[in-house]
Amino acid sequence: MGEHNHNHEVHSGERLIDAARDSLLSAGEQWTSMRADVFEELASHERPASAYDIADNLSAKRGKRVAPNSVYRILDLFVGNNLALRVESSNAYLANSHPGCTHDCIFLVCDECGEATHVDSDEVSKTVRGIAQDAGFATRRPIIEIRGICASCN
Template structure:
């Protein structure tokens, strides 16, 4: 059975406020551009690339936003636990509990791209211990399982 810890999943304005507080607590500024990137990423509801986010902001602000600027912000968000990178999709998702730092597991559907985030500290702690035994110091384990979601598997 998976060990879980208490954290509350937020969304909308509450999630943006939690992200802002977490970023400021980390000594960074919550700029209008960072707020726009976070809001755009959160609105996708699926993993989104920097290009997706840049295009979304460009449309909403009727001005061109460069993907390289978005990449820098997304990298900061990952470093400060506001977003997570889904490696197999080369994309990002918002962290729905930015005040809670732990390793995550992503289930990525090969059919529709839906990505589900699950927490299993027993499993991720085991991965960290195995890395330690191999003489490797893990920084941020990334565990992704590709397959078919319930809807795609039924079709």
Template structure:
């Protein structure tokens, strides 16, 4: 596998890396965006906008609408702070927001766990196949559904 390596952040380091990446993308790091990112980063599995809205609502002591969270999540995906698991309509915090890469997800149908892997050879081939047809790929997302080792 032609993988690339990067430093994965967590906790306060992840929040600082996300904030720096968002500001570098020309966006503001607002209190609401920080709350949504903190909630997203707190989930061990991909979380829906509704899950995140509920977590932020509890933290802030007021109701936060899922449509507001969706807008912020779209911004986060565009700025590489979050990754969207398309088949689950759910999101994961990107543990290395400074590294732009394509997404390959291994999604367990048993427990719902999702593992993100990098394989530049595979995604390069996908980009190449798309380009060969005249299509301009922006960011391939590959999802493989099955069972993780614990559920198999």
């Protein structure tokens, strides 16, 4: 899985937005006003948000229509640069609380309230990557989703 050469500090609020901007800029990408708005909107959600949710909220804030396709492109850029995490089963996104971190994605997804909790487990990641390697498969970034009921809904 490789060594993680970054500060594994969890960010929130303005510090999260600053960390995301710094991470994207250090990757050689631009931090445009639209990208900033999309990230800020994404970061304001406690539960995974769809591109349509983000586009609708930004349209209301900006007073003009923001196309979901534009939001999808930005979210894909964010996922590719580890600023956001994609919950595959619900096609929704979460802001990565430690931008730039490349831990594998392990989500606990509640079927009742929709909450998706991202957890890190080097042990699980090592096992999954080992299984893939034994099968001759080169992994990029495993995404594991465990569906069930969260403690609040249980």
